[in-house]
Amino acid sequence: MSEENLVEQASLYVLGVLTPEEVIVFESAMSRDAELRHLVDSLRNSRDAFAGSVPLVEPPPLLKQKIMARIDAERKVVAFPFQAGISKRLYNVMPWALAACLALLFGVSISYQKTLRNQNHEMVQQLSELNQMAISLRAESQGLKQAVETLQQTNRLENVRVGVLGSQLADAPKAVAVSLWDEKRQQGVFVAQNLKPLPADRDYQLWVIDPKYATPVSAGVFQVNEQGSAHVSFKANKPIESATKFAVTVEPKGGLPTPTLKNLVLIGG
């Protein structure tokens, strides 16, 4: 195979468009050729970056819990409480009519017991799922506690101002954002949800309110995705001594040096 041909096959291989027969031939060649493996690795890295250039879409928040519950359910064997069946011996000393009644009664009893058993089984399953959910949340909470402890140990939280911004809009009452500002590093992160996408000639503009300045300090503009979410890292236009509040306004594209207060969307601190 020529050099050009090898690169071509390697490219098609990492993109997943070789036929199964071609894959067998190519992987066989790869197993004998370290240089080819190296080429494939480097092309795979490029492919990953290419694949990752799609717009970021976060999975639904509860999906993780769902998956964790599934792995827990898979891991744990739920013991099903066995209930011994009713063993009855009918003595045929009664008239046939009475026997028929008893048989009917017996049938109803079996059916009722089966229903109870099913209900019991469902409840055991539900209980197991709830247990898994509790374990999952406990583990999650433990992970968060560890993160907070590490943060406290490094005094990172002392420099960080956390602001929760609430909606000012009647037509988007669920709009909400969290802003974290690290005074030491003079940078922050801003995450918003449920904001309305804006027309092309408008931007959302983030502001940091510092009593040191007469007007809010611009921290840049941003747009939201189709779901109304945004996640941006930001820096303020001026040095911030104390970020007491954060605010978001709608401004003309590119933003303004001072906020248009009538267009206030979110504020909080």
Next chain:
Amino acid sequence: MYYPITSGDHWRLLDFFRRPCITFLTEGMSAPASDLERDVELLRRIGDGDRLAFGRFYDHHSGLLFSIAVKILNDAGEAEDVLQEVFMQIWDKADSYNPVLGKPTSWLVTLARNRAIDRIRASQRRSRLLEQAAEEASVITDDSPSANETMYGKENAERIQSLMSELPADQKRAIELAFFSGLTQEEISKTLREPLGTVKARIRRGMLKLREKLEGFI
């Protein structure tokens, strides 16, 4: 007027804001192992049945994999199913991961892509996809944050995005069709109305250019 957050929103919001906030707070806190070492170690622990490691692995990679599945399937519900299948596979097969066969990220990207493409092939959507592929212009033109942010951070992701835009349009289009559409080589050739040899050459040149441009970033 101020609209407070209702109690029913708390869990959803906590989950939505948790990851970016913790990333911001913990970045640069210690000298962490490289992403590669971290992922290999997490996979090893997952193979031992460590669910905490699994949770961390999910946090690191779910955004990227979900974004890829949404791109391929154009359906968030189906992408959710794919993500569940992929992570269940990771849970079951983590110990079969072989570092010699590429980085964990590459393994995951391949798993998610193949699962999503299998779904397309299993459903009756193939002819619709062919039509869609023929009509659709270049798919990666969006200015919104890319899934690469989860792998390379915001700044590098933006740089990568800018380098991607320098790729000749015909090469980019051929690579996109190969990776995201689930079409065969022949179908790509038909869609682009170019001979198969031309399509393969475009893919080769595009991938080499991509590698050259991304050197140093990935």
